[in-house]
Structure formats: C-alpha cells, structure tokens
Amino acid sequence: MKREEAVQAEKETDPDVTATSLVTDDISAGLPLTEAAYLPGQAFDEMYGPGGEVRDHYNAVHARLTTLSAEALADRQKTLERSFLLQGITFTVYGAETTTERIIPTDLVPRIIPSTEWDHIEAGLIQRLRALNMFLDDIYGEQQILMDGIVPRDLVLGAPSYRREMQHLYVPHKAYANVCGSDLIRDQDGAFAVLEDNLRVPSGVSYMLANRDAAKRTFPGTFRAANVRPVERYPDLLLATLKSMAPDWRPDPQVVVLTPGVYNSAYYEHAYLARLMGAPLVEGRDLVVHENMVYMRTTTGLRRVDVIYRRVDDDFIDPLTFRRDSGLGVAGLFNAYRAGNVVMCNAPGTGVADDKAVYAYVPEIIKYYLGEDAILPNIETFLCREPAQLSHVLGNLDKLVVKAVGASGGYGMLVGPHASRKEREAFAEALKADPANYIAQPTIQLSTAPCLIDGRIEPRHVDLRPFILSGEKIVVTPGALTRVALRRGSLVVNSSQGGGSKDTWILADDAAREPQP
Amino acid sequence: MMLARVADSLYWIGRYLERAEHFSRLADVMLNATLDRSDAAAQTAYIALSAVGDPDMARAARTYEAAKALVLDREDPNSVVISLSLARENARQVRDQITTETWERLNLLYLRITSDNASQAFESGSSAYIHEIIADLHQFKGAADATMSHGEGWRFLMLGAYLERAQLIARLLEVCFGDGRDGNVTDRIALMSLLRMGCALEPYLRRYTAEIETRHILEFLVFDEEFPRSIRFATTLIEEHLVGVSRHVEGGLATPERLAGRLKARLQYADVDELESVGASALLATVTSECARIHDAIFDTFxxxxxxxxLPA
Incomplete structure (x- = not known):
C-alpha cells in the first residue's frame, strides 16, 4: 500500500479519528516522527532499512505515526497508562512510609514481524524446546549425553539447578518445561539468535496480552488493516497443555495456579492467567497433602488437585524436600509428585537446561538428539571455566558482556563497553576468584525499534520473548513480549533495570488469512 | 466449590465496603448538620461519633475535623480510607474470582482516596467528595450484581455486607435510644439526621409522612420488611444466603444457618410495642451479639x- 493510501484508509476506518483528533492533528502542533529525532545507530533498525527506506511491513504504522501529532500520541499514551493502572497491572514499590503502585512502562508503538520471519522463528523455537526436553529427560534418566561426552558431566551434575530428586521420575510426554519463554535478539545483520532460554517460571505473558488489548484500542484502524495474528488463545492453550499433563485415569483433571501470593511482583500475572483459564488461584496455605494426595481447602471440604501450574521457584515449593525455611510451599508436595498423584508444571529441575553455561552447548544438544543443525543460532559464548577462554575474556573485558551463571534479571552482569575502568577491574577480580561462575559474550547491538520518548519517536534497543507451550505437543503463540531498553543507548531490557515493553504484531500471511471468529 | 480463603476474603470485602459506605454517610450527615443550628450539629456529631465508637464531646464540637478524620484519617482503623484499603487488599487476593468490571470500580475508588491530593480534594468540596465515594460504592454493588454469578462467592460477599449492616444499624439505634444514657434523642433535626445516617429519610417519609417520631423510626429501622437497611430485612437475607451456601455442607443444618434462622424468627415475632414497653436495648444487644456469633460460626464452618x-477415609 502506498503511503497516501494508507493514511487515507486509516482516516476512514479508524473510529478513533474523531473531529477533535483531526483538529489536534494540525501540522503546526509538531510532528513526533522526524528525521532529526530518529537517528538509528549501527544497530539493525526494525522500521528503517539501511538506506533510510521504510521496511514494507512497517508502512502502515509509519504512515500513522507521521499523521498523528505529538499531543495526540501523548493522549493515547496517557489513556493506555491509566487503563493499566485501573486494571491493576502494576508492581508495588515499598517505600519507608508509603507504598506506591507503578505500572511497568509500556510503549504504544507496536513492533512488527512479518510472517516469513516468524515461521523461521517458530520452527527454531519448537526444535530447541524439543531438544531441551529430551536433554532433561536424559540427564534425569540414563545420562547418555554425559557418557558420550557431548556436555561435561560436572557442568550438569554440579549445577545448583540440577535436582537429584528428579532422577528416574516419570514425567508425562517427557515434557519437563511446559511453559518456556526464550529471549531472542537480532544482531547487526538482522538475523535472530537466542540469547537465553527461560525454563523455570518464565513471566511476562500477561504483558503480551495486556499490550495487545491496549494496541487494539490505540490504533484500531491500523491494527485491523495490518492482519495481525491473534494472541488471545494463549490462556486456553495453556489450560489444554496443563490438562494434557494429567494422568489419563483422572477424568476432568483439576488444574490450579500456585502463586507465592499478593506480594510477588508477578502476582498480577498469576491472577490474570487463573482468571482467564477459570482455574483457582491458590497459595501454599490453601493446599494440604494427605497420604501423597494433594487437596485444596474449599468451603465444603477438601478437593483433590491434579495439575499445579506453579509460579513458585523450585527452592520454595516444598519445605520437606527443598528449602526448609520456605513458607510459600506445601509440605509433602514433592512426595505426592513423585508418587504420580499430582503433576507440577514446570517440572522441578528444569533450570539446569537454561543454565548460562549449559546454554553454550545447546547447538550440540540439538544435533545430538535430533540430528539437525540449530535453526536459531546461539550467541558466541565463552565459558570462563575453561582456562584458555578465561584469559581471552580477561583480555577483552571492554568488548564483552559478562554474566554470572546463576543470576538472572540483569543482575550480576557487566556490560564491558559501558562500564568504567574501575568496574571492569572489580569484575576481573570476581572472575578470577570464581571463573566457573561466569560466561562472556560479545556485546551485541540489539536491534532498535521506534518508541515514543518525551513526545518524539526515537529508536530504542529491543529484544523478543515469545512463549512456547509443551505438553502432549509443542505450540508457539504467534506473538511475543517485546522488551525495550528505554534509556537511550542502553542494551539492558530487564524491567528491574529500567526496561519497558510494547506490543508485538506477527503479521499473517496474506494467502493464509486466519478465519474470523 | 470455592477456596475457603477466597470465601473469607469475599466476605470481608462485603463487610469493609458496607462499613465504608455507612461511615461515609455518617460523615456526610455530620457535615450537613454544621449548616443548621449549632447545638443540633453537635448532637448529630455526637451520635455519629458514638456510633463509630468514639463518643468524644470535644471532638464532636469540631464537626468538620471529625468528619474529615472519619473519611481520611489513616490512623483511625474505622476510617473510610482504611476500610476501602482493606477491601481492595482482599479483592487483590481474590482477583481471579471477581469480574473485571467489579474490580475496576473498587480499584478506582481506592486509587482516588489514597492519592496524594485526596485531602485537598476533600477540602475543596467535602460534601461532593463524600457523595462521590458513596456513588462509587453503589456502582461497585451494581457492577457486582450485574456481572458476577450469583453463586457461592456472591453469597459470601452479601453475607459480609448484611451482617455488617445489621450490626451498624443496631449500633446506631443503641446510641440514640438505648437505656441508661443521658436521655434519648428527641430533637427533630437530630432525628432527621439519624434517618439520614441510615439512608432512610426518603423511604420513611413516604411511609409515615413528615411526622418524625421515635416509635416510627424504631419500627422502620428494626422491623420493616421492605426497607433494605432495616435489621429485619438484613437478617432475612443473612438467613437466605446462609441456606444457599450451606447446601453443600454435609450432615444436617449447619450452625450458622441455625443461628440466623433463630435471629430472623426473633425479629419476625417481636414488634414495636414490645420495644416500647421493655426498652430497645435488650433486642438491639441480642442483634449485635447474635450477629457476632453468626460471624464466628461462618468462619468455623466454611x-x-x-x-x-x-480428610478422606
């Protein structure tokens, strides 16, 4: 579609374009998208090609951005934030005297991925999770891959996330990681690669759904015309995945969502998924284990529980088996699980497969089990446990990103090029003291996408977190959470480090338009 | 079937919101009375503060400050802001059980009353501010009624609301007409204020005309079958909802249901002549203590x- 047509179509179909917003669309109000403001760096830009041309799949959104005034955009941004606050999509900041609730910063400009590119991503994610589930089944079973020397034995068995308790335990469909959220990034050439796998209790899917809801209201006309694939089926696909994990002899299995409680930063998501699945949201204190069966306390007595979608970390699920001081879990839960009377999703011990050191071996793991090359490549990774690689890392600290193996959420991390000499020296000491605890990767210029920053559209670095479900089969929801590093030039997208998020539009193939419900 | 913890939270949401509405109304009537004759204002404030449980004449004399504290003082466990915060905290814990429409009403109310400029908003139009709170609470009830299934969860919400209401009205009447006080309230303006506190003035006038009499007020607020804030009306609904939630409890009549049935019968077979001859205090005290027993029995049973x-055998 040519740009003028796109603008025209938008004005005709967009119910948001009322008389008032047409008035505020006056050119003199100042346009938010100008070449002066939009300065892509060396990174791959999602909207503009290297020659400054707008990429085809961004045409409609680009056109929309050039017709809306800064004020109109700011209004929509405000409406969006207000709606998040009202819905309670917030995290709580506990201060000395008062507690306040904040929303995770959300950017209203959608990030767009064309269908062919998505097909490639989807195939890569399915391949990867299939191999990782097989890897987990193997290392908690016969340990063939360790005997064949593909992955070092001590790396796996010595990882704190390896749970000996899981050895020789039956897991239905060999589906260990029922919910997986992998972090993908685009390198400078625009190719997608996997930065990290999250197989423990990945979060963020509620933001994918809430952002979509908001985008539909912010750009209804553009959204309709763009033919975006729906994400709204995620809750029912999740429920089907969880139910597929229940034993066959339990008709109509009772699924529950286990949350650490209202003070957990992802509580909103737990409640949201429970509500949309129609499953009770339980806390540890609602569950009782009796003779290796799990029950929940209802108003009319105890009721058997079959599948627990647990959003509590391994360490805290059962004080009898794991951390004794945990008040969040259920005493005896692991024994009930071992007895096959209840299923936990994800299985305990999946963390060993997203360990940052094991990550380096994932391409070989895929090759070993599936006999295929990895569709989505890894980022080149140096394992500091290897002396040769350690000295390379120490000599190139100013160019590398160094991460602690056990940490997540952007903690325990050094971004070499952005760190001071002093910070690098301090980190070098930590590295030498405990090299096995660190890995290093080249600093990747994550791709940039247009974001609304102080009334102007500017490029910011983004990553991509799609969500993959695996039970009886593996399903990828055609959507993702795009995380944004809101500070100019920053490469850290974690919400704990000042990151935000935005909606991600996966475009449908025009030939294969999805049927309207 | 619902989680025991969830039923408990829904019950407390009902209680806290009923309390917030009632105390908002007390504050509103106090403010309103300051516009009239001064001694009536003080008497009205005294009634309201006594009903809250803080019969302090010195405080009652500073009606405006007392009303503002009743709404916004976070140090006061009875204040509207505390009730709303607790209701919202409970709602957050059962967020998966209440509809989005219902949640958003309550969340909006909470965000407004806890915002930094709440005090300023109150000062720039106190009566309008309180009316807005009450209107929002009515919207919450309307949204809950229109969007939630009227099943077990709903019944626990209603149980909390009606038990709280029966106790609050009993307390209000006890303050005005109980025995052993420094004289019952007889001043016409104070009596009208009392009816306003019970949200009963207009329905009362339609029923008894503008002749405001203690006997009629008692009859209306204790025994009326149709007025939703009469004690009898509340106890009838308490029993009805308990019958609803007890259906699934094994073995005979559950204790809360039995207690509620007895209280309902007591109100059905008493009348205002009896109240006038022996004094209102005994019956009002029974209502208060029986409601407390039902409250405990609900907790123990469900x-x-x-x-x-x-445990299964």
Whole structure:
C-alpha cells in the first residue's frame, strides 16, 4: 500500500479519528516522527532499512505515526497508562512510609514481524524446546549425553539447578518445561539468535496480552488493516497443555495456579492467567497433602488437585524436600509428585537446561538428539571455566558482556563497553576468584525499534520473548513480549533495570488469512 | 466449590465496603448538620461519633475535623480510607474470582482516596467528595450484581455486607435510644439526621409522612420488611444466603444457618410495642451479639474447619 493510501484508509476506518483528533492533528502542533529525532545507530533498525527506506511491513504504522501529532500520541499514551493502572497491572514499590503502585512502562508503538520471519522463528523455537526436553529427560534418566561426552558431566551434575530428586521420575510426554519463554535478539545483520532460554517460571505473558488489548484500542484502524495474528488463545492453550499433563485415569483433571501470593511482583500475572483459564488461584496455605494426595481447602471440604501450574521457584515449593525455611510451599508436595498423584508444571529441575553455561552447548544438544543443525543460532559464548577462554575474556573485558551463571534479571552482569575502568577491574577480580561462575559474550547491538520518548519517536534497543507451550505437543503463540531498553543507548531490557515493553504484531500471511471468529 | 480463603476474603470485602459506605454517610450527615443550628450539629456529631465508637464531646464540637478524620484519617482503623484499603487488599487476593468490571470500580475508588491530593480534594468540596465515594460504592454493588454469578462467592460477599449492616444499624439505634444514657434523642433535626445516617429519610417519609417520631423510626429501622437497611430485612437475607451456601455442607443444618434462622424468627415475632414497653436495648444487644456469633460460626464452618473432620477415609 502506498503511503497516501494508507493514511487515507486509516482516516476512514479508524473510529478513533474523531473531529477533535483531526483538529489536534494540525501540522503546526509538531510532528513526533522526524528525521532529526530518529537517528538509528549501527544497530539493525526494525522500521528503517539501511538506506533510510521504510521496511514494507512497517508502512502502515509509519504512515500513522507521521499523521498523528505529538499531543495526540501523548493522549493515547496517557489513556493506555491509566487503563493499566485501573486494571491493576502494576508492581508495588515499598517505600519507608508509603507504598506506591507503578505500572511497568509500556510503549504504544507496536513492533512488527512479518510472517516469513516468524515461521523461521517458530520452527527454531519448537526444535530447541524439543531438544531441551529430551536433554532433561536424559540427564534425569540414563545420562547418555554425559557418557558420550557431548556436555561435561560436572557442568550438569554440579549445577545448583540440577535436582537429584528428579532422577528416574516419570514425567508425562517427557515434557519437563511446559511453559518456556526464550529471549531472542537480532544482531547487526538482522538475523535472530537466542540469547537465553527461560525454563523455570518464565513471566511476562500477561504483558503480551495486556499490550495487545491496549494496541487494539490505540490504533484500531491500523491494527485491523495490518492482519495481525491473534494472541488471545494463549490462556486456553495453556489450560489444554496443563490438562494434557494429567494422568489419563483422572477424568476432568483439576488444574490450579500456585502463586507465592499478593506480594510477588508477578502476582498480577498469576491472577490474570487463573482468571482467564477459570482455574483457582491458590497459595501454599490453601493446599494440604494427605497420604501423597494433594487437596485444596474449599468451603465444603477438601478437593483433590491434579495439575499445579506453579509460579513458585523450585527452592520454595516444598519445605520437606527443598528449602526448609520456605513458607510459600506445601509440605509433602514433592512426595505426592513423585508418587504420580499430582503433576507440577514446570517440572522441578528444569533450570539446569537454561543454565548460562549449559546454554553454550545447546547447538550440540540439538544435533545430538535430533540430528539437525540449530535453526536459531546461539550467541558466541565463552565459558570462563575453561582456562584458555578465561584469559581471552580477561583480555577483552571492554568488548564483552559478562554474566554470572546463576543470576538472572540483569543482575550480576557487566556490560564491558559501558562500564568504567574501575568496574571492569572489580569484575576481573570476581572472575578470577570464581571463573566457573561466569560466561562472556560479545556485546551485541540489539536491534532498535521506534518508541515514543518525551513526545518524539526515537529508536530504542529491543529484544523478543515469545512463549512456547509443551505438553502432549509443542505450540508457539504467534506473538511475543517485546522488551525495550528505554534509556537511550542502553542494551539492558530487564524491567528491574529500567526496561519497558510494547506490543508485538506477527503479521499473517496474506494467502493464509486466519478465519474470523 | 470455592477456596475457603477466597470465601473469607469475599466476605470481608462485603463487610469493609458496607462499613465504608455507612461511615461515609455518617460523615456526610455530620457535615450537613454544621449548616443548621449549632447545638443540633453537635448532637448529630455526637451520635455519629458514638456510633463509630468514639463518643468524644470535644471532638464532636469540631464537626468538620471529625468528619474529615472519619473519611481520611489513616490512623483511625474505622476510617473510610482504611476500610476501602482493606477491601481492595482482599479483592487483590481474590482477583481471579471477581469480574473485571467489579474490580475496576473498587480499584478506582481506592486509587482516588489514597492519592496524594485526596485531602485537598476533600477540602475543596467535602460534601461532593463524600457523595462521590458513596456513588462509587453503589456502582461497585451494581457492577457486582450485574456481572458476577450469583453463586457461592456472591453469597459470601452479601453475607459480609448484611451482617455488617445489621450490626451498624443496631449500633446506631443503641446510641440514640438505648437505656441508661443521658436521655434519648428527641430533637427533630437530630432525628432527621439519624434517618439520614441510615439512608432512610426518603423511604420513611413516604411511609409515615413528615411526622418524625421515635416509635416510627424504631419500627422502620428494626422491623420493616421492605426497607433494605432495616435489621429485619438484613437478617432475612443473612438467613437466605446462609441456606444457599450451606447446601453443600454435609450432615444436617449447619450452625450458622441455625443461628440466623433463630435471629430472623426473633425479629419476625417481636414488634414495636414490645420495644416500647421493655426498652430497645435488650433486642438491639441480642442483634449485635447474635450477629457476632453468626460471624464466628461462618468462619468455623466454611474457612477454618478442622482438617481431621474432612480428610478422606
């Protein structure tokens, strides 16, 4: 579609374009998208090609951005934030005297991925999770891959996330990681690669759904015309995945969502998924284990529980088996699980497969089990446990990103090029003291996408977190959470480090338009 | 079937919101009375503060400050802001059980009353501010009624609301007409204020005309079958909802249901002549203590029951 047509179509179909917003669309109000403001760096830009041309799949959104005034955009941004606050999509900041609730910063400009590119991503994610589930089944079973020397034995068995308790335990469909959220990034050439796998209790899917809801209201006309694939089926696909994990002899299995409680930063998501699945949201204190069966306390007595979608970390699920001081879990839960009377999703011990050191071996793991090359490549990774690689890392600290193996959420991390000499020296000491605890990767210029920053559209670095479900089969929801590093030039997208998020539009193939419900 | 903890939270949401509405109304009537004759204002403020449980003449004299504290003082466990915060905290814990429409009403109310400029908003139009709170609470009830299934969860919400209401009205009447006080309220303006506190003035006028009499007020607020804030109306609904939630409890009549049935019968077979001859205090005290027993019995039966009784053999 040519740009003028796109603008025209938008004005005709967009119910948001009322008389008032047409008035505020006056050119003199100042346009938010100008070449002066939009300065892509060396990174791959999602909207503009290297020659400054707008990429085809961004045409409609680009056109929309050039017709809306800064004020109109700011209004929509405000409406969006207000709606998040009202819905309670917030995290709580506990201060000395008062507690306040904040929303995770959300950017209203959608990030767009064309269908062919998505097909490639989807195939890569399915391949990867299939191999990782097989890897987990193997290392908690016969340990063939360790005997064949593909992955070092001590790396796996010595990882704190390896749970000996899981050895020789039956897991239905060999589906260990029922919910997986992998972090993908685009390198400078625009190719997608996997930065990290999250197989423990990945979060963020509620933001994918809430952002979509908001985008539909912010750009209804553009959204309709763009033919975006729906994400709204995620809750029912999740429920089907969880139910597929229940034993066959339990008709109509009772699924529950286990949350650490209202003070957990992802509580909103737990409640949201429970509500949309129609499953009770339980806390540890609602569950009782009796003779290796799990029950929940209802108003009319105890009721058997079959599948627990647990959003509590391994360490805290059962004080009898794991951390004794945990008040969040259920005493005896692991024994009930071992007895096959209840299923936990994800299985305990999946963390060993997203360990940052094991990550380096994932391409070989895929090759070993599936006999295929990895569709989505890894980022080149140096394992500091290897002396040769350690000295390379120490000599190139100013160019590398160094991460602690056990940490997540952007903690325990050094971004070499952005760190001071002093910070690098301090980190070098930590590295030498405990090299096995660190890995290093080249600093990747994550791709940039247009974001609304102080009334102007500017490029910011983004990553991509799609969500993959695996039970009886593996399903990828055609959507993702795009995380944004809101500070100019920053490469850290974690919400704990000042990151935000935005909606991600996966475009449908025009030939294969999805049927309207 | 619902989680015991969830039923408990829904019950407390009902209680806290009823309390917030009632105390908002007390504050509103106090403010309104300051516009009239001064001694009536003080008497009205005294009634309201006594009903809250803080019969302080010195405080009652500073009606405006007392009303503002009743709404916004976070140090006061009875204040509207505390009730709303607790209701919202409970709602957050059962967010998966209440509809989005209902949640958003309550969340909006909470965000407004806890915002930094709440005090300023109150000062720039106190009566309008309180009216807005009451209107929002009515919207919450309307949204809950229109969008929630009227099943078990709903019944626990209603149980909390009606038990709280019966106790609050009993307390209000006790303050005005109980025995052993420094004289019952007889001043016409104070009596009208009392009816306003019970949200009963207009329905009362339609029923008894503008002749405001103690006997009629008692009859209306204790025994009326149709007025939703009469004690009899509340106890009838308490029993009805308990019958609803007890259907699934094994073995005979559950204790809360039996207690509620007895209280309802007591109100059905008493009348205002009896109240006038022996004084209102005895009956009002019974209402208060029986409601407390029902409250405990609900907790014991549905929430904190002993596990040994319920474990499968």
């Amino acid at each position: 929430v904190a029951y002993s596990l040994e009784m319920k």
